[in-house]
Amino acid sequence: MEKIDIKNFNMRELEAFLSGQGKERFRATQIFKWIYQLGALSFAEMTNLSKDLRAELEKTAVISTLLPTAVEEGRDGTRKYLFTLDDGEAVESVLIPDEGRNTLCISTQVGCAMACEFCLTGTFRLKRNLTTAEIINQVCAIKRDAEVRNVVFMGMGEPLQNLDNLVRSIEIMLDGNGLQLSNRRITVSTCGLVPQMAELGRRVTVNLAVSLNATTDELRDRIMPVNRKYPLRELLLACREFPLPSRRKITIEYVLIGGVNDSLEDARRLLRLTSDIPNKVNLIPFNEHEGCGFKAPTRAAVDAFHKYLIDRHVTVITRDSRGGDISAACGQLKGRLEKIAG
Numbered sequence: 001m002e003k004i005d006i007k008n009f010n011m012r013e014l015e016a017f018l019s020g021q022g023k024e025r026f027r028a029t030q031i032f033k034w035i036y037q038l039g040a041l042s043f044a045e046m047t048n049l050s051k052d053l054r055a056e057l058e059k060t061a062v063i064s065t066l067l068p069t070a071v072e073e074g075r076d077g078t079r080k081y082l083f084t085l086d087d088g089e090a091v092e093s094v095l096i097p098d099e100g101r102n103t104l105c106i107s108t109q110v111g112c113a114m115a116c117e118f119c120l121t122g123t124f125r126l127k128r129n130l131t132t133a134e135i136i137n138q139v140c141a142i143k144r145d146a147e148v149r150n151v152v153f154m155g156m157g158e159p160l161q162n163l164d165n166l167v168r169s170i171e172i173m174l175d176g177n178g179l180q181l182s183n184r185r186i187t188v189s190t191c192g193l194v195p196q197m198a199e200l201g202r203r204v205t206v207n208l209a210v211s212l213n214a215t216t217d218e219l220r221d222r223i224m225p226v227n228r229k230y231p232l233r234e235l236l237l238a239c240r241e242f243p244l245p246s247r248r249k250i251t252i253e254y255v256l257i258g259g260v261n262d263s264l265e266d267a268r269r270l271l272r273l274t275s276d277i278p279n280k281v282n283l284i285p286f287n288e289h290e291g292c293g294f295k296a297p298t299r300a301a302v303d304a305f306h307k308y309l310i311d312r313h314v315t316v317i318t319r320d321s322r323g324g325d326i327s328a329a330c331g332q333l334k335g336r337l338e339k340i341a342g
């Protein structure tokens, strides 16, 4: 019989698993604490469980882990971890250090089906969804190395296309017996899958970042095919209705592409589109890569775009190119992580 991976369970599911085996449900909280707070790698370590229970769990279940197959560190301290999965596929996570407020960017899929024109992951197509265990194990692995305060789902893949495993991994992060992260420190980033945005909001309370990247349907249809299904009007309505943690704002991500969407006319439209949504804007200068012919914006265009919004009282962050010296299998991963959960 194949063993069950405990890391695929949220608390409710672990309780159900235990009671299905005729065990006491409350043991689930002890097991969660051992795994997520004390970093136990085996049931044998769980000394407050009876010997019998430990032995039986060892027969029926496993506690999976991920070990990084490569770690690269940039001059600014940004660390990129490469994880090889059981089937040989690989995903990346990136840790952005910031004096006790480290932000970890994690992946939810191998590849991506969304095919945004500017994105390197999109050119890999979708291979498969990550399991809950594979998502949560990125955090567990890096927690052994560094404190993780913020988690952003901005790595490879479209998180809302893997909604069940995304939600389950968030439940484990939020659980008082699990990773104990605050919902104010978790941000899900989406290209704009409108029905799934509403469903995410119904199922968990976390921050939301939306990759807008264009201010007209004409351009967004072209560079983000998802827009043909869920156009700007519907996307912005979904942003307005999203139930954020209290006093939080939606992050509008905007990749500035040279000569494509970086004019002051675009800045003006961006302001108009988002004026009735509590938001902060995250400007990301396009990271050039072999996958497409787009160019980075000029420094002057970035500064002018930024200033236009700041002068109109928008909260704007333009990312510096952190981790820019780390060679990247997934070029766009590096540096786009912001203090957005901060």
Ligand code: SAH
Pocket: 118, 119, 120, 153, 154, 155, 156, 157, 158, 159, 189, 190, 191, 192, 209, 210, 211, 213, 253, 254, 255, 284, 285, 286, 287, 288, 289, 331, 332, 336
């Ligand atoms: N699928 C999710 C999360 C992954 S992409 C989403 O779309 O939000 C995370 C961010 O990286 C998005 O804002 C995306 O627009 C941005 N991005 C993708 N490719 C990029 C590139 N080459 N340069 C800069 N940012 C990029």
